Amino acid sequence: MRNEILRMERVTYIEDEVVKLKDFNLQIYQGEVMGLLPVTSHGKSSVLKILARNLPLYDGYVYYGGEKVNTWKDSRRTANRLSIIQEKSSLADNLNIADNIFVLRPGFRQWVIHSRILNRQLEPFFKDIGLDIPTDKEVAELSAFERIVVEILRAVIMGYRLIVLDEVGVLVSNHELEKLHAIIRHYADKGFSFLYVCSHLEEIVSICDRCALFSNGRILKVMGLEEMQHDPPVTYMSEYNDMVRFHAKKREADHEEKEILFQWDGYGESHADSFHFQVHKGECIAVQILDAGAMEEMRQILIGDLLPEKGQIRLRGKKSRICGNQGIAVVQERATKTMIFPELDYMNNLCICLAEKVPSIWHDHRLRNSIFREYASVLGEEVFYMPVENLSEKQKYQLVYTRILLQKPEILFCIQPFMGADLVHRMYIWSMLEKFLDKGISVVILSLNLSDSLAMADRLLILDKGGRGGELQREEFSGIMPPLPWSHSYPAIRKQPEGNR
Missing domain, CATH: 3.40.50.300 (P-loop containing nucleotide triphosphate hydrolases)
Structure with a gap:
């Protein structure tokens, strides 16, 4: 017994x-x-x-x-x-x-x-x-x-x-x-x-x-x-499986070579300074960072807590910065806790990323009413009158991702976006990331563990502490060792001569 x-x-x-x-x-x-x-x-x-x-x-x-x-x-x-x-x-x-x-x-x-x-x-x-x-x-x-x-x-x-x-x-x-x-x-x-x-x-x-x-x-x-x-x-x-399969078929059908939108050239201090990668327009890349210290440094750089003196980033070929750049957006991990500001009301939380582009957003009632009319039917009219701390988890995710859509960036960095989310909320995050891709916005998903991010990606970059690693195209994902969600949905690796693999 x-x-x-x-x-x-x-x-x-x-x-x-x-x-x-x-x-x-x-x-x-x-x-x-x-x-x-x-x-x-x-x-x-x-x-x-x-x-x-x-x-x-x-x-x-x-x-x-x-x-x-x-x-x-x-x-x-x-x-x-x-x-x-x-x-x-x-x-x-x-x-x-x-x-x-x-x-x-x-x-x-x-x-x-x-x-x-x-x-x-x-x-x-x-x-x-x-x-x-x-x-x-x-x-x-x-x-x-x-x-x-x-x-x-x-x-x-x-x-x-x-x-x-x-x-x-x-x-x-x-x-x-x-x-x-x-x-x-x-x-x-x-x-x-x-x-x-x-x-x-x-x-x-x-x-x-x-x-x-x-x-x-x-x-x-x-x-x-x-x-x-x-x-x-x-x-x-x-429903989630259907979303993944539909996304995979849609991305596999798009073989058009896109222009290089973004470059990361050794921009960092003690870890990320060895990282070099580029992102094409409208592309989704999963970046698996094998070193926790490097992951933390990347996080600090993206949210503006660290301004490296080494290296540079380029957006459309021009040397750029991340913070205050309307062309670059960042979603932090556990976004419903790290990107909701309880001291602000819902409208101000929604419009905060527009402040640099449209300084009048704080007092232009005509503009704010226009945003309300456009998004009340999508987000629900009632949320505009609720304290943000009383929002449901899904309503908080809606607020964060709609805020980024209002910003209209060219590239979105997501730091472990699925962390802490249950199945229902992972489905919502997935659907929002698809919206960005459908609008031609590039998405870069940073993670330690591949989990959901791999199924979304067109390309996988693997980076260790020294910047070494590998690069896999989507048709090669099926060769990655399990456990991986939806591994059955990835195209089989094309057989090549041993010397070419």
């Missing part, structure tokens, strides 16, 4: 008078990697909060490690001995790896910290999973992949029997994801259990034993590995 680690039975959870979970049921067994695929994100964070702290339930029961830890009758509000690993680190940046794992552990009572002894105790764990990370390395210096591994090791050493991984695939490169999956499987074989939260079925299939399909606070269906591989629940994502 299988040993049950977690059972959430008929859980209904209400927060601020909103039903977040309704008759939610989930079972995880010892040594199992259980997938949770959120079709919508409503209620997902509530699952994690209940697992972490046994919040009061409206109905239902939670069992962990064979013990009833939470019920609708009696909520202890105590922390469960499990680990939840997310984008935000739970480690102390100013301490090294060994101190984070041993010194901050509950029950550590040594008055004198012997670093050499702690490092020696930790080394076998890294050796066990085939990684060579200096145990005295400070957490602030770790890559996202290394930090996730350290958090897994801390959970293992502390004896936590359940480790929750929340959308970690988007934080690491595809190669790092393969190594992470090997580490997860290694510890699952040792009896540790995992809840793997991920928005892509292909990624879940590559690591999970079972998968629970989650939507609007309920589990719709639980699938075994065989069903996931041979009879996947395509109905829940059929």
Whole structure:
């Protein structure tokens, strides 16, 4: 008989008078990697909060490690001995790896910290999973992949029997994801259990034993590995699949050679100064940056936090800058949190990118009324009278992308645009990016993990810390190692003589 680690039975959870979970049921067994695929994100964070702290339930029961830890009758509000690993680190940046794992552990009572002894105790764990990370390395210096591994090791050493991984695939490169999956499987074989939260079925299939399909606070269906591989629940994502297929056929039919619109020539400080690439008019490029430090430097340059003295960028052959350039637009990662300004009303949020081109936008009522009449039918008249913090997630995405459309840029840089978005919102982001491409606006998608961005792209650039990497055309995408969403939709690699490949 299988040993049950977690059972959430008929859980209904209400927060601020909103039903977040309704008759939610989930079972995880010892040594199992259980997938949770959120079709919508409503209620997902509530699952994690209940697992972490046994919040009061409206109905239902939670069992962990064979013990009833939470019920609708009696909520202890105590922390469960499990680990939840997310984008935000739970480690102390100013301490090294060994101190984070041993010194901050509950029950550590040594008055004198012997670093050499702690490092020696930790080394076998890294050796066990085939990684060579200096145990005295400070957490602030770790890559996202290394930090996730350290958090897994801390959970293992502390004896936590359940480790929750929340959308970690988007934080690491595809190669790092393969190594992470090997580490997860290694510890699952040792009896540790995992809840793997991920928005892509292909990624879940590559690591999970079972998968629970989650939507609007309920589990719709639980699938075994065989069903996931041979009879996947395509109905829940059929519309998205159709969008991808239609886009692929449309882009494959367009073989016209376009002019070079944009060039990045070593524009950076310590990482991006080695990057050199060009973008054609109306082209969509996925740029996979394999080094997290380089990705962060690119992000800082694009949003204006860093103005490099090395290199240059060119727009239509002319040396240009990014900030304040109406021809270049940028969508930041998690745009609904980073690009919404709560101190401004909806109209001012919508028009903020027009201020440099049309300074009168702030007080020209005739112009603002014209924008209202044009976009109220698209965005909904009611949103113009709502505080922006009260907008739904989709309404926030609409605001951000419509703002960029108003700017009418020639090229749009998107920094991991699908990060943190559930299926419904990924579909909306996809449809907006298609609008830019249909208008002849070039789109550059920067990411660590390819996920959705590859299916949108005409070309893939792979850049490491030294600017080296590779370039693949769309017809070569099918040769990229899985797990990749919609890999079946890419044209097969054309067979060439070995010497030409």
